[in-house]
Structure formats: structure tokens, C-alpha cells
Amino acid sequence: MRADALSLQAVRKVYGSGGGAVTALDEVTVGIRRGTFTAVMGPSGSGKSTFLHCASGMDRPTSGRVLLGDTDLGGLKEAALTAVRRDRIGFVFQAYNLLPSLTVEQNITLPLRLAGRRADQEWLRTIVGRVGLDGRLDRQPAELSGGQQQRVAIARALVARPEVVLADEPTGALDSRTAHQVLVLLRSIVDEMGQTVLMVTHDPVAASAAHSVLFLADGRLAGELVSPTPEKVAERMTHLGEW
Amino acid sequence: MLSLAWQTVKSRTSGFIGAFVAVLCGTALVAACGILMESGLRGGVPTQRYAAADVVVTGDRIVRPPGGDVLAFEHAAEQPAIPADLVAKIAAVPGVKAAVPEQTFPAVVVGPDGQVLADKPSFGHNWDSAVLAPFTLVEGRAPTADNEVVLDSGLAAQAKVWVGGEVRITTRSAPVSYRVAGVAEGRGDRQASLFFSSAKASELAGRPGQVSAIGVQGGGDLAQRLDDVLANDHVTVSSGADRSAAEFDDVSQTKSILAILAGSFGGYAILVAIFVVASTLALTVEQRRREFALLKAVGATPRQIRKLISVETTVVSVVAGVLGSVAGIAVSLGLRAAFARIGVVPADFALSISPIPLVAALLIGIGAARLAAWSAARRPSSINPVEALGEAAVQRKDVGRVRLVIGWVLLTIGLGATTLPLFLRGPLGAAMSVMAALVMIIGLALTGPRVVGAMVRVVAPKLPGLSGYLASANVVKNSRRLAAAVTPLMLAIGFAVVNYYSQTTMTAAVQQETARSITADHVITGVVGVPAEISKAVREIPGVTASSLVRTQVITAAKTGDSVDVQSRPANGLDPTAAGVVDLGLVSGSLTDLTEGTVALGDAHAKWENKKVGDTVDFWFADGRPASLRVVATYRHDLAFGDYVLSSADARAHTVAGTDTAVLVKSADVTALNDLTSRYPGLAVTSGVAAQEQGEQRTQFLLNLVAVGVILGYVAISVSNTLVMTTAARRREFALLRLVGTGRRQVVRMMRAEAVLTVGLAAVLGSAVAAVPLALLAIGLTGVPVPAGPIWVYLGVLAGAALLGLVSIAVPTRLSLRTKPIETIGIRE
Structure with missing residues (x-):
């Protein structure tokens, strides 16, 4: 087994062609070690979103390789990629994470259902307890607060015991208190359960919850900050230009 | 799952x-x-005359041309007679208890006021056939002498006569007096029935050696056995509910x-x-x-x-x-x-x-x-x-290229096909117009987003005010959504307008040509037809030109590729003297040769069939009997007279009634005519002839109206569905607009502007897609590019579409605005 849960090797992503071509990622090489909580930061237009899309296999790099464990995502067909997303990656989005017609429990077990597998009840209880949703499994998403919805999303991301959890601005739509709780939760699943989490954010406070922060600017890696604090992150960001 | x-x-x-x-x-x-x-x-x-007959044998009315497939057949309009010999043949079939021949011919009682009792079909029969119903005598006895008749009880009451009384009856002749020998009670009252002695009935039916139907009594699988035995006799064997169809x-x-x-x-x-x-x-x-x-x-x-x-x-x-x-x-x-x-x-x-x-x-x-x-x-x-x-929740993908190409191709084909009525006159041309419009509508539906998008970019910026500005931005950005609403509305408008006005234009053209083509001064018409002897009598008046006019049908078959196209089309019977009372617009030949065994053809049809004067043309008469007639003339006025003009004798011989529809007379003196018609109850002298019913076309038109109505109702449901759904889905948008300071009424006005735009575009496109084929059809038929018909139908269609569109957008908009915007905006998508 490799030490890196996820690694990008010389990944380049160009949108469009000819004169109008935009280079969103420029030769990015990075490894996300197992059992770490990594934040990716950068001003708008720095390539954060593209980074996440390529890392998750939703988008294919123009050149370079993306490895999930030992699997080269570039070599996979659409169906295999879908299976990888379903079984080996967990997703948490900024908002609209849940299917409104399903209950909390059904939302959490959705990836298993799509894979045609039964939920491991013990594991389900563990993660539901972990994210603090005990007794709310029969609720509809519309009955939950924004923070609770994000907890459901995190539980869903964990249900298939993925190798890595990708989070896209998971606190972007939350107030600061709720955001803090969600970040603590994310950190705890790394520290206590050994999960690997990669989070894209533009919020220094959110980023400071991670073990380390990767900075992106103009599609390139612009440094790394280990054991971040909000102040240090903000300072680095100021150097990178407006954010 | x-x-x-x-x-x-x-x-x-x-x-x-x-x-x-x-x-x-x-x-x-x-x-x-x-x-x-x-x-x-x-x-x-329920059968009226055949309840006591297990099986009824009648002449085969299905015309099936050789070489056609299963669906290549046509139903003859008139009931053909069958040979009387078949009675013996049927009686010999095992299981048959009785085979009773029936004669049927028009026979109408002249009421006490001197008017004919023709409020429902009235037929004479031979008394023998009364057992098939059965009609049972209420009083009196069966008719035996030539001057005796049995009336059904309803008729007797209406004519106010009873057993022993005298009643005047007209059977393709001036009224003749009969003595009422008996009154019989039957079932049903769809038809009036008069019974004569067998000999008299055969004489009045006027078809020696032939009968109208044979009623058979017997048991078991009689129908099947008769079918086998009579397989080559050109008959139809009916039992059960089918008996009423024979009747x-x-x-x-x-x-x-x-x-x-x-x-x-x-x-x-x-x-x-x-x-x-x-x-x-x-x-x-x-x-x-x-x-x-x-x-x-x-x-x-x-x-x-x-x-x-x-x-x-x-x-x-x-x-x-x-x-x-x-x-x-x-x-x-x-x-x-x-x-x-x-x-x-x-x-x-x-x-x-x-x-x-x-x-x-x-x-x-x-x-x-x-x-x-x-x-x-x-x-x-x-x-x-x-x-x-x-x-983002704005639409993204553009319309597929294949879809666009197919759409443009269909539009082009449709547009090309609209010119067909210029070359094809008559009902076929009208049908082509509808087809062409349909093809164009489908093409427009496929290219809709593009066409609507282009039109919207021109029109939308002109919408006034803030609401107009917002509406314009909405429809330009979401032209696809707009097209989804415009397309079905446009489809409904175009479809309805083309279907209705192609028919009214056609009817008007026929009427116009009929009025122009009848040059007679007087026209004799009757409540139940005009007896053939009238035209003969009129011609004997000195200084008078006259011709019978028999409205009938013929059935034709044309090979188109591998299949055979069979259709029944209007035809007329005229006398050789007709040139004096009608203007057929003769192209070649002469009407004076129009005697039994000959035919005149519409010029366009003759050219299409590649026939000229002297050639023989094959088709079927109105009763489904094959015809092989020599062409003696060709003419242009085929809208008024159809493509086939027969001799009046041939035309009469192949209808059950055997009468003229009218007698056309050229004469300065009307008194002699009045003298003549006064002896025939029900006849009248008028000055014009109604245009010929276009047979199938008329029925087809009415059916189309009903069908189009139902389908339009369906389209209406789907249109309102679409509009309601798209509008309701925009709650968040409305809420956002209100939160940034747009007034409730401004939102309503914005949506109204969008609705007006939707309806307006649909009206313009729907009208355009209908206007082109209709104008060309009108040119082809009358030379003037203006379709005929009442304008209110068009306005009604537009008004209906407008109402539908406006209400379907207004109601959900208002409902969406009821909740507080701050609540709506928080609601999940």
C-alpha cells in the first residue's frame, strides 16, 4: 500500500483551445497522505474547483496522472469511475447535498444502495453516533437545519468506508458556530477514525482546522502550511493576492 | 430501486x-x-325487419380491387340487389328451415294534407317478407290484389287511414291509390314499412329477377355454412348485430x-x-x-x-x-x-x-x-x-445538431408541399395542404428553440418598463424554456386553423363553381328525389331544354407504387341534353354522346389517368358493381361535378332509390313546370341547386372537427401543465426578486409580459404555418389567395390559446407570491 491515499502527478488541465484556452491547473504535483486532513486554499480563479474535480475523477486532466491509492483514474472508463466514486470516495458539497424525497437514513445509505449492497448496521450506528444524528434517522432533510444537513452529508460520505473524503466548501453555507461544529467533526473523523479528508475552502478559519494547508495560485501550487492557524493562513493568502 | x-x-x-x-x-x-x-x-x-331471421343475405358492398392489400377496400354507398335464384340455392342448404326473399324500394304515403310523409325513411316490401321481423296483422288481412297495401301501425296513424280506407302512395311515380287491406305491428320505428303483394312488390322494385335481400331461418352454424356455399355469389351473410347493418x-x-x-x-x-x-x-x-x-x-x-x-x-x-x-x-x-x-x-x-x-x-x-x-x-x-x-440554474445545453437539421429539412419539405394544391385540384389538394402544414409544424417544433430564440431577441428588448426589462432578460436567457411553452400552443393554433379553413375553402370553392356552372333557369327538386319520368315529361314541353341531375358516387382504384389506393368520390348523372342547362367547361368531346355505357371525365383526372375521348375507363358504380365505360368528353369544372359524369340512366340504375336528385330546366315559362309538379306531392320548382355534398369529405370534415377538438383539448392540458410547472418552479426566482426590492405587482407584471410574449409568438408562428398552405390552396382552387370561411373561428382559436396561456402563467405566479419571500428562498430547490 502506498502512503498516499490520493496523489496528483504533473496534472495539467486546459479548458478550451487555441487563443481562448485557459490553463486551470498547471503541472500540479501533490500527495495526500493517509489519515491526514488537508485543506486546499486559494483566491477565486486559482484552480481550487478544478483541482477537486480532477482529484475526484469527475473531470479528466489534460495531462498528468491522478492516483487513488494504486488506481490511475485516467485509465478508467466512465462506469469504473462511477464505481470508484461510489465505493472509494466520499463527497460533501457546499449545499444541496441531500435528496429531498429520502429520509436521513436513506440519504446516508444511498451510495450502498446504488452499489447494490446492504448497510452494515453496526457501522451505520457508529457513524450516525459519530456525526451526532442519533434519533433523527427518520427525518426528512427539509426538517433539518443547515448544520444537521451537512452532518448527514458527512455520514453519507463515510458510509462506504471510502479511502478519501472530498469536501467542497462544506461550511460555505453555514453560520460560524455551526461551521465550527462541522469542522470539528471533520477533524475528529481524521484523528479518531483514521479517515483521509481533502477539503477545498476559501475560509482561513475553516482551513485552520486541517493538519496542513496547500495554497493554489494561478493553477500552480504556491506552498504548504503545516499546523495552520487562521492568522497564518490569512497572512499567506494576503501574499497570494486578493481572495 | x-x-x-x-x-x-x-x-x-x-x-x-x-x-x-x-x-x-x-x-x-x-x-x-x-x-x-x-x-x-x-x-x-337493434334490427327492425330481421329479428325473426337468423341470417340475412344481401349483396356484397365491399369493393376490393385486385392486387390490393387487406386495407385496400371501400364501402359502396348503395345496396346492390342479388339474384332471385339464390333463394332456391339457400333453401337447399342443410339446416335451412326457410329462405324468404325481400324486395325493398322507396314508397311514401301521401298524408291527408297532400304532403308526403317523409320524416323518416319509408320503404315498400313484399308481404312475404313480413315474417322476418315479424310484422303481425293487428287488423285486416294480407295484401293479395295489386291495389292492396298493408301499412305499419305508426304509418297508418300518421296517414289517418284504417283498414278498408284508401291511401295514396308514391313509388318513383305520381301517387297511386291503394286500398288498405290490413295494418301490421312490428318493432322499432327507424323506418316506415309498407307491404304489397309479392307480384306488385316485384313490379314496383323494378329489378326483374333480383331481390334486395334474403332472410333465412334455421339453426346451428347457419351463417358459416351459408358463407361457404355462397362464397362466389358476391353476397354478405349477416347474423346477430350485423343484421341491422344489412337493414x-x-x-x-x-x-x-x-x-x-x-x-x-x-x-x-x-x-x-x-x-x-x-x-x-x-x-x-x-x-x-x-x-x-x-x-x-x-x-x-x-x-x-x-x-x-x-x-x-x-x-x-x-x-x-x-x-x-x-x-x-x-x-x-x-x-x-x-x-x-x-x-x-x-x-x-x-x-x-x-x-x-x-x-x-x-x-x-x-x-x-x-x-x-x-x-x-x-x-x-x-x-x-x-x-x-x-x-447556476440557467439552461445550458444547446439544441442538438441532428434535431436542427431534421427540423429545417421538414420545414423545407413542408413549404415545398404547400405548392401542391396549385397542381392538384380538388379534395386531394386540400388534403395535401393539411399534410404540408403538419410537416411544417413538426419542423417548427424541432427547430423551435432556435426560431423562438431568434424572434425573442428581436421582440423582447422592446418590452416596456422594469417588468418588461426583467421579462426580456428572462426569455432571452431561457429561450429554451419559452420555446417549450410556445411550441405546443403554436402547434394547436396551426393545426386547428389549417384543418378548419382548408375544408371551408374547399367547400366555398365547390359552391362557387356549382353556382357558376348551373345555367338552368329552374330546378325541380323533391323531398324524396324526383321520379325519372319527370325529366322525360319536362323535355316534351315545347321550347324547353332539360336534363336530369343525379348526385351519386363512384369508387375508383389507382395503383400507387406497390399499393392500391381505393376511394369513393362524388359523381353525377346527366342527360345528353345537359349542355343546355349546365356549363361543364368542356375541354374535348361532347355531352350529346353521353348515353348509357359512356362517361365524361374531369380534365385533370383524365390526364392523370392518361385517358382521352374514345378510351375505356374502369371503376365501380355506387352500388359496388364494376363499370367499364367509354369516355365521350372531358371537362374542367370538376369541383362542381366531381371527376366522373355518368349518363343519368346508369347513375339511377345503381342506386336503391332510382330517382333523380333534380331536374334542370331552361325555359322562360314556369307555369307548365308548376302544372307538372303539382301532380307530384313533394316536388317543387326552385332556382338553384345546392352544391354536391363531398361525400366522404363532408363526413371526414365533421369527424376531423370532433377529433381535432378532442386532441386540442389534450394539447391544452399539456400546455397548461407545462406552463404551470415552469412557472411554479420559479418560486425561488420570484422570492429573490422580491427580496431585492421588486414589488409583488412588478413580478406579476413581469410574468404577464412573459405570458403575452409566449402567446403572441405562438399566435404569430401558428398563423404563419397555417397561412402559407391555406393561401396557396385558395389560389389553386379559386385563383385568389384568400381562404374562405368565418373569421370568428380563427379569432376563437387565438382567443382560446391566449386565455389558456395567460391563465396558466398567472395562477401559479400568484400562488407562488403568496408565501413570504424570505421563507421561499430558504426552501430547498
């Missing part, structure tokens, strides 16, 4: 209402058509019309159902893009998404289909009532309702929904999961 689907359906009821209503209506329509079709085979009215002309016409109509109408309904379900589903699916994107992001395969949509649709369509099938019974009864009202089916025609069409409709409804789901599911299954991360 089933439980997942069921849950989505339960919680997203509003999103599925569109598909639900569409499937429900579609299934109801298809079920109704199925019931009508089955009734065409099994329904009918009543209208019933037999109805049954074949119903079967054909229900078939084509039903097929059409299925197509519309698929189209409507697919478009509402596509809309629902479009509104759930983010949901599908999320599903894909968490690992649903395209197949799973397709499956989800398919199962959801099936759940909805099963429920809707069951309800729709049952509703189909009501729809079929409604259609029957509508058809009865316009005279296509007899008022007493009973439908035959069995579970077969209901089950079939249910299966078809579910099948259509699945097909629609399949088509709607192709897009979301290819959604990029990245969309789940994005924010």
Missing part, C-alpha cells in the same frame, strides 16, 4: 402531475377509440366509418400521448438536474438513473392508466354523442363496451409512458456530476 422511485413520486407529487394527467388523458382517449373500434365491429342498433344504410356506413376513424384517431392519440408525456417528463427531469447530478456524484451509474426515471414513470402511469381506462368509457360515450349530433352515427347506435379495449388502452398508456421515459432519461443520465457542485 422501486422503493426509491416510489418515494420520489410520493414526495414530488407536483412534478409528476403533468405526466399523470397526460397519461390519464391519453389512456382515456385510446380506450375510447378502442371502444368505438370494437363497436364498429360489434355494436349497432339500415346509415348503420352499415357508421360501422365502417367508426372502425376506420377509431383506428386513425386512436393511432394519432397514441402519438400525441407519447409526445405530451415525453415533453412533460423532460421538463420534470430538467427541473431535477441537480438531483441527478448529485446522484451521479455519489456513484449512480447512467443506467441507474435511467432506471429510476423509468420506474417512477411506470408507477405514475399505472395509476393514471387504470383511471384513464375507466374514464375512457365516459369519453367514448361523449364521442358517440358528438358523432350522433353531427350525424355521423345514428342517434340510436349502441356502443359495445367490453374489457378488451380498456386493458389494451392501459397497456398502450403504460407503454407510451415508458417510451417517453426512455426518451426523457437519455439527457440526465449523461449529466456531468460536476453540476452538483455548481450553483
Whole structure:
């Protein structure tokens, strides 16, 4: 087994062609070690979103390789990629994470259902307890607060015991208190359960919850900050230009 | 997957209402058509004259040209007679207890006031055939002498005569006095019946050696055995409900019309159902893009998404289909009532309702929904999961290239086809106009987003005020959404307008040409036709030119490629003297040669068939007997006279009535004519002739109106569905607008501006797509590019479409604005 849960090797992503071509990622090489909580930061237009899309296999790099464990995502067909997303990656989005017609429990077990597998009840209880949703499994998403919805999303991301959890601005739509709780939760699943989490954010406070922060600017890696604090992150960001 | 689907359906009821209503209506329509079709085979009215006959043998009215397929046949308008020899042949078949010949001929009683009693069909028969009903004598005895008659009791009461009294009866002649020998009681009152002695009946029927029908009594599988024995005798063997079709002309016409109509109408309904379900589903699916994107992001395969949509649709369509099938019974009864009202089916025609069409409709409804789901599911299954991360809810993908190309090609073909009426005169030209318009409409539907987008970019910026500014921005950005609303409205408008006005234009052209072509000063017409002896008598008056006019039909067959096209078309019978009273617009030959065994042809038709004067042309008379006649003339005025002008003798000989429709007279002196007609009750001297009913065309027109009406109703439901759904889906947008300071009334006005734009575009496009073919049709028929017909139908169609569009947008807008914007904006998508 490799030490890196996820690694990008010389990944380049160009949108469009000819004169109008935009280079969103420029030769990015990075490894996300197992059992770490990594934040990716950068001003708008720095390539954060593209980074996440390529890392998750939703988008294919123009050149370079993306490895999930030992699997080269570039070599996979659409169906295999879908299976990888379903079984080996967990997703948490900024908002609209849940299917409104399903209950909390059904939302959490959705990836298993799509894979045609039964939920491991013990594991389900563990993660539901972990994210603090005990007794709310029969609720509809519309009955939950924004923070609770994000907890459901995190539980869903964990249900298939993925190798890595990708989070896209998971606190972007939350107030600061709720955001803090969600970040603590994310950190705890790394520290206590050994999960690997990669989070894209533009919020220094959110980023400071991670073990380390990767900075992106103009599609390139612009440094790394280990054991971040909000102040240090903000300072680095100021150097990178407006954010 | 089933439980997942069921849950989505339960919680997203509003999103599925569109598909639900569409499937429900579609299934109801298809079920109704199925019931009508089955009734065409099994329904009918109770038999009146043949209740005591197990089997009735009549002349075969089905014309089936050689080389045609199963569907290449036509129903002859008149009942042909059969040889009297068959009575003996049938009587010899084992199991036959009795074979009774029946003579049927027009016989009308002259009432006490000197007027003919012709409020319902009235026929004379031989008394022997009374046992087939049976008619039983209430009083008196059977007619034996030539001057004796038995009346049915209703007729006797109406004529105010009783046994022993005298009654005047006209049978293709001046009235003759008969003594009432008896009064008989039968069943039913669709027809009046008069019975004569056998000898007299044969004489009055005027067809020596032939009878109208043979009633057979006997047991077992008699019909089958007779069918075998009489296989080569050109007869139809009827039993059960079919007996009434042998008895009543209208019933037999109805049954074949119903079967054909229900078939084509039903097929059409299925197509519309698929189209409507697919478009509402596509809309629902479009509104759930983010949901599908999320599903894909968490690992649903395209197949799973397709499956989800398919199962959801099936759940909805099963429920809707069951309800729709049952509703189909009501729809079929409604259609029957509508058809009865316009005279296509007899008022007493009973439908035959069995579970077969209901089950079939249910299966078809579910099948259509699945097909629609399949088509709607192709897009979301290819959604990029990245969309789940994005924010935008504006449409993205452009219209497919293939779709555009097909659309433009169809538009071009349709536009080209609109010029066909310039070369093809008559009903065929009119039919081509409708076809061309239809092709153009489909083309326009395919290219809709582009056409609508282009038009919107021109028109929208001109909308006034803030509301106009917002509306304009909305429709320009979301021209696809607008096109989805405009297309069905445009389709409805164009379809209705073309269908209606092509027919009225055609009718007006026929009337115009008829008025111009009849050059007679006087026209003798009768309540039940004009006896043939009248025209003879008129011609004997000195200084008078006259001709019989017999409105009839012929059946023609034309080979088109591999198939044979059979159709019945209007025809006329005229005398050799007709040149003095009608202007046929002769191109070649002369009408003076128009005697028995000859025919004159419309010039265009003759050219099409490659026939000229002296050639022989083959077709079928109105009673389905084959004709092989020599062409003596060709003429231009085929709208007024049809493509075939026969000799009046031939025309009369092949109708049951055997009378003239009118006698056309050129004479300065009307008194001699009045003298003549005064001896014949029911005859009158007038100055004009009504245009010939275009036979099938007229029926077809009325049927089209009903069918178009029903389908338009269906389209209306789908239009309002689409509008309601798209408008309701914009709650968040409205809420956002209000939060940034737009007034409630400004939002309403914005939506009204959008609605007006939607309706306006549909009206313009629908009118344009109808105007081109109609103008060209009018040029082809009359030389003037103005279609005929009442303008209020057009205005009514526009008003209906406008009302539909405005209400469907206004109501959901107002409902959406009821909740507080701050609450709405927080609601999940």
C-alpha cells in the first residue's frame, strides 16, 4: 500500500483551445497522505474547483496522472469511475447535498444502495453516533437545519468506508458556530477514525482546522502550511493576492 | 430501486402531475377509440325487419380491387340487389328451415294534407317478407290484389287511414291509390314499412329477377355454412348485430366509418400521448438536474438513473392508466354523442363496451409512458456530476445538431408541399395542404428553440418598463424554456386553423363553381328525389331544354407504387341534353354522346389517368358493381361535378332509390313546370341547386372537427401543465426578486409580459404555418389567395390559446407570491 491515499502527478488541465484556452491547473504535483486532513486554499480563479474535480475523477486532466491509492483514474472508463466514486470516495458539497424525497437514513445509505449492497448496521450506528444524528434517522432533510444537513452529508460520505473524503466548501453555507461544529467533526473523523479528508475552502478559519494547508495560485501550487492557524493562513493568502 | 422511485413520486407529487394527467388523458382517449373500434365491429342498433331471421343475405358492398392489400377496400354507398335464384340455392342448404326473399324500394304515403310523409325513411316490401321481423296483422288481412297495401301501425296513424280506407302512395311515380287491406305491428320505428303483394312488390322494385335481400331461418352454424356455399355469389351473410347493418344504410356506413376513424384517431392519440408525456417528463427531469447530478456524484451509474426515471414513470402511469381506462368509457360515450349530433352515427347506435379495449388502452398508456421515459432519461443520465457542485440554474445545453437539421429539412419539405394544391385540384389538394402544414409544424417544433430564440431577441428588448426589462432578460436567457411553452400552443393554433379553413375553402370553392356552372333557369327538386319520368315529361314541353341531375358516387382504384389506393368520390348523372342547362367547361368531346355505357371525365383526372375521348375507363358504380365505360368528353369544372359524369340512366340504375336528385330546366315559362309538379306531392320548382355534398369529405370534415377538438383539448392540458410547472418552479426566482426590492405587482407584471410574449409568438408562428398552405390552396382552387370561411373561428382559436396561456402563467405566479419571500428562498430547490 502506498502512503498516499490520493496523489496528483504533473496534472495539467486546459479548458478550451487555441487563443481562448485557459490553463486551470498547471503541472500540479501533490500527495495526500493517509489519515491526514488537508485543506486546499486559494483566491477565486486559482484552480481550487478544478483541482477537486480532477482529484475526484469527475473531470479528466489534460495531462498528468491522478492516483487513488494504486488506481490511475485516467485509465478508467466512465462506469469504473462511477464505481470508484461510489465505493472509494466520499463527497460533501457546499449545499444541496441531500435528496429531498429520502429520509436521513436513506440519504446516508444511498451510495450502498446504488452499489447494490446492504448497510452494515453496526457501522451505520457508529457513524450516525459519530456525526451526532442519533434519533433523527427518520427525518426528512427539509426538517433539518443547515448544520444537521451537512452532518448527514458527512455520514453519507463515510458510509462506504471510502479511502478519501472530498469536501467542497462544506461550511460555505453555514453560520460560524455551526461551521465550527462541522469542522470539528471533520477533524475528529481524521484523528479518531483514521479517515483521509481533502477539503477545498476559501475560509482561513475553516482551513485552520486541517493538519496542513496547500495554497493554489494561478493553477500552480504556491506552498504548504503545516499546523495552520487562521492568522497564518490569512497572512499567506494576503501574499497570494486578493481572495 | 422501486422503493426509491416510489418515494420520489410520493414526495414530488407536483412534478409528476403533468405526466399523470397526460397519461390519464391519453389512456382515456385510446380506450375510447378502442371502444368505438370494437363497436364498429360489434355494436349497432337493434334490427327492425330481421329479428325473426337468423341470417340475412344481401349483396356484397365491399369493393376490393385486385392486387390490393387487406386495407385496400371501400364501402359502396348503395345496396346492390342479388339474384332471385339464390333463394332456391339457400333453401337447399342443410339446416335451412326457410329462405324468404325481400324486395325493398322507396314508397311514401301521401298524408291527408297532400304532403308526403317523409320524416323518416319509408320503404315498400313484399308481404312475404313480413315474417322476418315479424310484422303481425293487428287488423285486416294480407295484401293479395295489386291495389292492396298493408301499412305499419305508426304509418297508418300518421296517414289517418284504417283498414278498408284508401291511401295514396308514391313509388318513383305520381301517387297511386291503394286500398288498405290490413295494418301490421312490428318493432322499432327507424323506418316506415309498407307491404304489397309479392307480384306488385316485384313490379314496383323494378329489378326483374333480383331481390334486395334474403332472410333465412334455421339453426346451428347457419351463417358459416351459408358463407361457404355462397362464397362466389358476391353476397354478405349477416347474423346477430350485423343484421341491422344489412337493414339500415346509415348503420352499415357508421360501422365502417367508426372502425376506420377509431383506428386513425386512436393511432394519432397514441402519438400525441407519447409526445405530451415525453415533453412533460423532460421538463420534470430538467427541473431535477441537480438531483441527478448529485446522484451521479455519489456513484449512480447512467443506467441507474435511467432506471429510476423509468420506474417512477411506470408507477405514475399505472395509476393514471387504470383511471384513464375507466374514464375512457365516459369519453367514448361523449364521442358517440358528438358523432350522433353531427350525424355521423345514428342517434340510436349502441356502443359495445367490453374489457378488451380498456386493458389494451392501459397497456398502450403504460407503454407510451415508458417510451417517453426512455426518451426523457437519455439527457440526465449523461449529466456531468460536476453540476452538483455548481450553483447556476440557467439552461445550458444547446439544441442538438441532428434535431436542427431534421427540423429545417421538414420545414423545407413542408413549404415545398404547400405548392401542391396549385397542381392538384380538388379534395386531394386540400388534403395535401393539411399534410404540408403538419410537416411544417413538426419542423417548427424541432427547430423551435432556435426560431423562438431568434424572434425573442428581436421582440423582447422592446418590452416596456422594469417588468418588461426583467421579462426580456428572462426569455432571452431561457429561450429554451419559452420555446417549450410556445411550441405546443403554436402547434394547436396551426393545426386547428389549417384543418378548419382548408375544408371551408374547399367547400366555398365547390359552391362557387356549382353556382357558376348551373345555367338552368329552374330546378325541380323533391323531398324524396324526383321520379325519372319527370325529366322525360319536362323535355316534351315545347321550347324547353332539360336534363336530369343525379348526385351519386363512384369508387375508383389507382395503383400507387406497390399499393392500391381505393376511394369513393362524388359523381353525377346527366342527360345528353345537359349542355343546355349546365356549363361543364368542356375541354374535348361532347355531352350529346353521353348515353348509357359512356362517361365524361374531369380534365385533370383524365390526364392523370392518361385517358382521352374514345378510351375505356374502369371503376365501380355506387352500388359496388364494376363499370367499364367509354369516355365521350372531358371537362374542367370538376369541383362542381366531381371527376366522373355518368349518363343519368346508369347513375339511377345503381342506386336503391332510382330517382333523380333534380331536374334542370331552361325555359322562360314556369307555369307548365308548376302544372307538372303539382301532380307530384313533394316536388317543387326552385332556382338553384345546392352544391354536391363531398361525400366522404363532408363526413371526414365533421369527424376531423370532433377529433381535432378532442386532441386540442389534450394539447391544452399539456400546455397548461407545462406552463404551470415552469412557472411554479420559479418560486425561488420570484422570492429573490422580491427580496431585492421588486414589488409583488412588478413580478406579476413581469410574468404577464412573459405570458403575452409566449402567446403572441405562438399566435404569430401558428398563423404563419397555417397561412402559407391555406393561401396557396385558395389560389389553386379559386385563383385568389384568400381562404374562405368565418373569421370568428380563427379569432376563437387565438382567443382560446391566449386565455389558456395567460391563465396558466398567472395562477401559479400568484400562488407562488403568496408565501413570504424570505421563507421561499430558504426552501430547498
